[in-house]
Amino acid sequence: MGRFGDWLLLLIGAGFAVWLLIRRFDRWLHEPPGARLRRLAQNGGVIPDDTVALLQENGYEVLSGKHRVPLGVKVDDGPVQGTRLYFDYLVSKEDKYYLVKLERARQPMDWTASGLRERLLAYALLFPDCEGIIVADPxxxxxxxxxxxxxDDEA
Incomplete structure (x- = not known):
């Protein structure tokens, strides 16, 4: 009788785990666009400064500030190495979201297409629901x- 009870508990546990996985997948599948950005906006606070004033003067609503996106990098079969990607603010205007990066004197922006690609493309790929990336110098x-x-590369 003990073996039957063990199998029964195992089947109930496995059924519960499958139910949780299906429920989580269904939530992810039906998540509206921009939900990840809305969650991100709720997590960060805004400290009023010159940048916030500049963004507000230009019609943007500052939703949150100073975000750090943790990333893991693994080379071949080596250990996962941690790194981070930073952006300064998340703003919205006319129901569209924008990431904000500040221009810094020690790392000036290269305004060529390849320079912008190297510096900002990762943000565009990580947050495809964003309308663009604002580079600001307060x-x-x-x-x-x-x-x-x-x-298209058709010529």
């Missing part, structure tokens, strides 16, 4: 929006 009071698009 000291000189300017902002530029960068958008990436895949082009």
């Amino acid at each position: 000291k000189d009071k300017w902002m530029r929006t960068v958008r990436f698009q895949v082009e």
